[in-house]
Amino acid sequence: MERFTYAAPRTVKDAVLELASSGNVKVLAGGTTLIDLMKNGVEKPKRLIDVTGIKELNEFVIDGDELRFGALVKMSAVADHPEIKKRHPILSEALWRGASQQLRNMATLGGNVLQRTRCAYFRDPQYPCNKRQPGTGCAAIDGINRGHALLGTSEDCIAVYPGDWATALAAVDASFDTMSPRGARTISIHDLHVEPGRTPNVEHTLAADELIVRTRIPTRSAYRASTYQKIRDRASYAFALASAAVALDIQGDVVRDARIAIGGVATRPWRARDAEQSLIGRRLDERAARHAGELAYVNAQTTPQNAFRVPLGIAAVERALIVARERA
Amino acid sequence: MSGGETDITRREVIVAGAAVASLAVLGPGQALAVPSSGDQNELPVALHVNGVRHDLNLEPRVTLLDTLRERLNLCGTKKGCDIGQCGACTVHLDGSRVLSCLTLAAQAAGKEITTIEGISDPGGGLHPMQQAFLDHDAMQCGYCTPGQIMSGIACVAEGHATTDDDVREYMSGNLCRCGAYRGIVAAIRDVAGSGG
Numbered sequence: 001m002e003r004f005t006y007a008a009p010r011t012v013k014d015a016v017l018e019l020a021s022s023g024n025v026k027v028l029a030g031g032t033t034l035i036d037l038m039k040n041g042v043e044k045p046k047r048l049i050d051v052t053g054i055k056e057l058n059e060f061v062i063d064g065d066e067l068r069f070g071a072l073v074k075m076s077a078v079a080d081h082p083e084i085k086k087r088h089p090i091l092s093e094a095l096w097r098g099a100s101q102q103l104r105n106m107a108t109l110g111g112n113v114l115q116r117t118r119c120a121y122f123r124d125p126q127y128p129c130n131k132r133q134p135g136t137g138c139a140a141i142d143g144i145n146r147g148h149a150l151l152g153t154s155e156d157c158i159a160v161y162p163g164d165w166a167t168a169l170a171a172v173d174a175s176f177d178t179m180s181p182r183g184a185r186t187i188s189i190h191d192l193h194v195e196p197g198r199t200p201n202v203e204h205t206l207a208a209d210e211l212i213v214r215t216r217i218p219t220r221s222a223y224r225a226s227t228y229q230k231i232r233d234r235a236s237y238a239f240a241l242a243s244a245a246v247a248l249d250i251q252g253d254v255v256r257d258a259r260i261a262i263g264g265v266a267t268r269p270w271r272a273r274d275a276e277q278s279l280i281g282r283r284l285d286e287r288a289a290r291h292a293g294e295l296a297y298v299n300a301q302t303t304p305q306n307a308f309r310v311p312l313g314i315a316a317v318e319r320a321l322i323v324a325r326e327r328a
Numbered sequence: 329m330s331g332g333e334t335d336i337t338r339r340e341v342i343v344a345g346a347a348v349a350s351l352a353v354l355g356p357g358q359a360l361a362v363p364s365s366g367d368q369n370e371l372p373v374a375l376h377v378n379g380v381r382h383d384l385n386l387e388p389r390v391t392l393l394d395t396l397r398e399r400l401n402l403c404g405t406k407k408g409c410d411i412g413q414c415g416a417c418t419v420h421l422d423g424s425r426v427l428s429c430l431t432l433a434a435q436a437a438g439k440e441i442t443t444i445e446g447i448s449d450p451g452g453g454l455h456p457m458q459q460a461f462l463d464h465d466a467m468q469c470g471y472c473t474p475g476q477i478m479s480g481i482a483c484v485a486e487g488h489a490t491t492d493d494d495v496r497e498y499m500s501g502n503l504c505r506c507g508a509y510r511g512i513v514a515a516i517r518d519v520a521g522s523g524g
Contacts, residue, residue, distance in 0.1 A: 003369060006388035006434060028432070035391070035430045036411050048388065052435055076424075080486070100501020101488070102415060102479065105424045106431070236500035 071110025157200030167263030240264025293317030378446030415502035468506035
């Protein structure tokens with residue numbers, strides 16, 4: 001790990017001023033992505049702003065018509081909360097099915113949404129990578145790409161956005177309050193991450209001096225009839241080969257609202273709106289669930305190595321819809 | 329993790345340093361100063377480890393794991409992968425299990441840090457989880473064992489050890505390449521069943 005200087009501000013205001021005051025500066029929270037990438041030489045910040053001592057980032061509000069989680073709330077705190085498990089299983093499951101308990105005790109909800117890709121070529125500086133070093137090429141497109149993206153890819157990058165939590169947040173229309181020296185703003189989860197296009201190094205729309213303060217989740221969209229289903233190479237402590245976040249509003253037998261996001265398969269958290277529309281006003285049986293899964297993957301661009309994940313992804317959507325339906 | 333019959337561990341004999349010997353006689357809240365290497369970029373960092381306060385000067389890039397092992401001579405916490413994948417470096421921060429290899433020492437300042445050296449009872453007897461690991465033969469080479477035990481203690485305290493499947497899920501961050509998983513699950517279930 002290369003040398004850096006370190007500051008631990010006590011307020012959000014001081015933190016964003018620190019971020020604005022120098023170049024090549026990074027926010028440090030749980031450290032589970034950043035310290036890892038600094039050890040393998042992918043990240044070389046000159047200065048770290050450790051925000052973990054900022055008390056105003058620990059907000060935890062779960063009554064009312066929106067959930068509000070400060071940026072420093074740990075993954076495990078939400079995953080294990082009895083009310084979240086009972087009323088919003090999609091949120092609890094997306095968290096406890098990610099990482100390990102040690103990592104969930106460290107990783108924060110604010111940092112989690114900005115976690116970096118697991119692409120092995122991105123994570124090893126000896127390979128060309130347009131995301132790590134723009135213009136050098138992509139080693140994955142003609143390399144080992146079994147785990148790479150099927151949706152939202154470009155000629156310059158096929159790296160997967162790996163997060164489970166942001167995928168669930170995309171299903172339930174979460175948003176983020178942020179702060180920068182220019183003031184506060186609110187940004188939708190749908191506007192936070194970007195597809196790689198010609199600039200894979202640009203992964204999100206936050207400014208360099210902008211800090212996530214809290215996550216806001218409207219409770220009307222995070223229904224009780226919801227789930228996060230994840231298919232992996234092993235049963236626990238692995239990233240998704242394909243996953244599905246589903247939340248349903250079912251009246252009688254009829255689907256009034258359906259929210260479907262898919263994870264582990266796209267370059268950003270991916271909402272499957274055509275799949276959702278196919279279910280509205282209909283009875284949700286296994287055939288309809290399967291059809292919705294197929295619609296979610298209609299535009300998949302596969303390689304010989306990763307094509308096997310299309311049927312896995314369809315199965316994840318189908319299974320999630322049936323599991324969520326049983327909770328209605 | 330051999331039995332707790334002697335006060336002097338193998339590591340203490342190897343290190344044979346005055347600082348390590350003095351650790352045993354310092355009570356909670358007593359400070360132990362460790363000299364600085366004189367780097368201009370160093371920060372003063374006060375760490376509370378197993379009830380003992382250590383006033384250190386550290387570069388910000390130094391991890392908690394390296395501080396425990398290289399500066400405080402607490403080598404029970406193991407360095408396995410050093411990139412957050414194996415769990416050998418698991419310690420408790422304010423009672424919560426974390427990976428010391430991905431935690432900067434500076435971030436642990438002011439928190440209660442508990443390592444494998446800090447879990448035995450004041451008389452030096454084994455923690456029930458240590459005893460259960462012996463009873464169930466829950467190790468072979470033993471390198472992952474301190475991390476397994478720290479994780480296992482937390483797993484029981486969190487209420488995540490009520491079934492074998494639960495233990496497997498919530499212990500998945502601790503790898504054992506000898507494959508002692510059956511004994512590990514049995515040991516943790518044993519402790520959970522006896523009320524922790």
